[in-house]
Amino acid sequence: MICEWCEKSFRQTTGKQGFCSDRCRYAARDCRRHIARGTQRTIRCKRCRDEFVYESVTRPRLYCLACRPVKRVAG
Numbered sequence: 001m002i003c004e005w006c007e008k009s010f011r012q013t014t015g016k017q018g019f020c021s022d023r024c025r026y027a028a029r030d031c032r033r034h035i036a037r038g039t040q041r042t043i044r045c046k047r048c049r050d051e052f053v054y055e056s057v058t059r060p061r062l063y064c065l066a067c068r069p070v071k072r073v074a075g
Contacts, residue, residue, distance in 0.1 A: 004028060 001012045005024035019025040039056045047067040054061050063069065 001010055001017070002008070003010055003020040003024050004018045005028045006020065008020055010020035019028065037057060040053060041056050041060070042051055042053050043061065044051050045064040045067050046062045048064065050064060052064040061068075
């Protein structure tokens with residue numbers, strides 16, 4: 001079997017094993033969680049369900065500009 005992350009050959013110990021080690025499994029999981037800055041993303045708004053495009057920063061956007069929650073200022 002070939003590891004999905006590091007592409008090294010390894011012997012499977014279970015039927016669904018796709019990675020040679022926990023380190024490779026966690027690295028692949030973390031890579032899918034984070035998106036490089038500046039990447040154009042198309043996503044569906046959680047509130048109105050319309051698709052919109054945004055340029056990624058550190059966290060993914062969940063709402064379009066029209067539906068985004070407004071931060072309240074204390075005072």
